[in-house]
Amino acid sequence: METIEIPNPVMREDCGKPLSGDELLLLKGGRVTELELRLKRCPAFMKTLVWQQGDGTLVPFPSWSILMKRRLEEIYLELCNGVAHLNLHYPSTQNIDPSSNCAYFTAEQAFDVFAAHAAHALYVEFHRLVPWSLTTRPPAELAVLFSSTSYHSIIGKSANTSYPSGIQPGRDFMEAPENNALAEFNGDPRTGFNFLIGKTSTSHTSLLGKNELETLANLTTWMRDNVAHGGSDRTDYHRWLEDRLHPMPGMHVAIANVGCHSASKLMVDLARSVNIPLLHARSQESDATSGHFFNRTHGGLIYGWGGNQPRILWHTDEIYAMTGEPSFPIDSNGNPMSSDQAVRAYFDQRWRTPSQLAQAGFVYNLQTVYPDQGFGMSSRGVYEDRKDYGKMSGYWNKNGSSDLSSLMRLEQHYEICGAFLLDLFCSQILPAQLGIDINQWKGGFSQSQLPPMHTINEYNTRAGIGVNALGGCTVFNQAIVNWNNNRGSNLMQ
Structure with missing residues (x-):
């Protein structure tokens, strides 16, 4: 031409x-x-x-x-x-x-x-x-x-794969390799856009914010409140985006078909529909290289990876499939935050910067993983027709049975008064249970080797302030009942 x-x-x-x-x-x-x-x-x-x-x-x-x-x-x-x-x-x-x-x-x-x-x-x-x-x-x-x-x-x-x-x-x-074995399709590109602006959602409420981060914060809490973790053995698998935005038959919530990888793709698809690029990247519990890369990694997301201050959601299950949700953030005066403030506080705790993750013990190491090299050092097997295995975001420092991601989540619950802490407080078992949990999660690390943490007494005090801000344990328990009853209230019509 x-x-x-x-x-x-x-x-x-x-x-x-x-x-x-x-x-x-x-x-x-x-x-x-x-x-x-x-x-x-x-x-x-x-x-x-x-x-x-x-x-x-x-x-x-x-x-x-x-x-x-x-x-x-x-x-x-x-x-x-x-x-x-x-x-x-x-x-x-x-x-x-x-x-x-x-x-x-x-x-x-x-x-x-x-x-x-x-x-x-x-x-x-x-x-x-x-x-x-x-x-x-x-x-x-x-x-x-x-x-x-x-x-x-x-x-x-491939010499062995039949197509x-x-x-x-x-x-x-x-x-694409990050979506390996998902078989989840995208059709009309307006599907996600119309849902996000409220045109086709049951709430008719737009999730678009004033900027990209505000929109991602809205998407994050939407995922928490409307999606549940699925399993690869489901017979009612939803493949198309419009189907993935509907409740699973017999349920009132949508399902991430195969867990964190499906949840990651759902977030990518929705964000992409409003011109917010997200990178679906896999992450690891440790720096292990044994076993196939696809089988030992979680699905996660990265926003702004091409700039100086990316935000990393190391494991997408963290925003919709972990116990101890939702959260009830309080301000510096001990009063409940407004709805908009609470949404942003939840986002800021779950999507971390590289420096925040490093302080918690996560090594941010964004790279493409290739077969038989580095983290791809394992037999190709059924994946021999893959040129690469997609992006990796990093891994956790490991010592024995340590679980630093759970320790980071505990600190996040502290900051945003997560239901996990408030429930332990109202059950009057917080000090004893956290003593057991922290001892388990630290694994082989000594106390001096662990990331900065609050003391059990500080957790207990913080949880008490959070419960009091709500009006007591009875109000808190009813809030959890209400949240569970309202899950799935903003899906596709």
């Missing part, structure tokens, strides 16, 4: 401004599409808009074929025009290996899903549908939205 010079280029912040007269002439002359004009204004988007072919070749947008560009433009215009149903080639449940629950995609299906979500990200940006802009994001984070490698993975060579009918290595694709 002929290279067109755009007259009077504007600043990146003006990607969504109306087209100029000269640009409209180019558009009407058929020499360039509207989407190309806008991408010319935003070179960072164009550079990260990359399609990976089935043979592994990376093709940046300027080198796409005319048909590929036309398909992206077609979907973009359908989004702009608000068509009811996008005419996409969706993934098929027929392309799931029943023995591994791994999903495969034809090249046509893979490109359509990628193009639809990339077009949606551009549509949200150019029409300023959220209060933040992608123009502030570094390339590594833009790639989560604009690189096809974040949606699926190429199929490597679903019609799937051909070197041409077609498998699910």
Whole structure:
């Protein structure tokens, strides 16, 4: 395609401004599409808009074929025009290996899903549908939205793997390594967006905040209050995003099909729908390298990993599947925080900075894990067709049976008056139970080697203040009953 010079280029912040007269002439002359004009204004988007072919070749947008560009433009215009149903080639449940629950995609299906979500990200940006802009994001984070490698993975060579009918290595694709064995699909990219703005949720309340962190805080408490931990042996598995946002049959909450990895993907899918890039990264209980990487790691999330102050949720189960929820934060005067303050306090405790995690004993070590190297040192086995095993966020320092993550969670309960502490206080067993728990969780570490912690007496005092702020143990116990009864009250209609 002929290279067109755009007259009077504007600043990146003006990607969504109306087209100029000269640009409209180019558009009407058929020499360039509207989407190309806008991408010319935003070179960072164009550079990260990359399609990976089935043979592994990376093709940046300027080198796409005319048909590929036309398909992206077609979907973009359908989004702009608000068509009811996008005419996409969706993934098929027929392309799931029943023995591994791994999903495969034809090249046509893979490109359509990628193009639809990339077009949606551009549509949200150019029409300023959220209060933040992608123009502030570094390339590594833009790639989560604009690189096809974040949606699926190429199929490597394998001598032993049998693929679903019609799937051909070197041409077609498998699910991304961080989503290995989830087989959870994304269809219309507006599904998550419409849910988050309250259009299709039962509460009709928007979860969009004034900025990205406020929105992530809202998403975090939404997950805590509406989702429960599932298991891979479930027969009522939910695959599509719209299904994953509905209650599981016979239940009043949604289910993360296979636990933390499904929960991580759910958070990624929802955040991506409003142009917040999240990285789904695995983490470890220790620095072990024995056993397969997929089998010994938890699913976690990272926000802002391309900048100087990322936020890490080392294990996504921490926000929806652990005992001792919810929390009842108090302010410096010992009074209950407002609802908005409580949401942010919960988020700040669960999503930690690298320095906060280091103080707690977690080694933040973001890297791609490759077969037979470093943390990928184990037999490839059934994963021999994987080029890599995805991202790893880090691991906990370990000594014997130590569980520093539980000690960190205990400190978090202290800061936000978690129900775990308040329940022990009202049951009048807090000092005795914490004595047992802390002794177990410290493992082989001496007291001087442990991260900074409050004393048992301080925990007891803090829990008492929290209970008093609520109005006593009777009120606290009723609050827990109410919370459990209201779980699942904000899902998809």
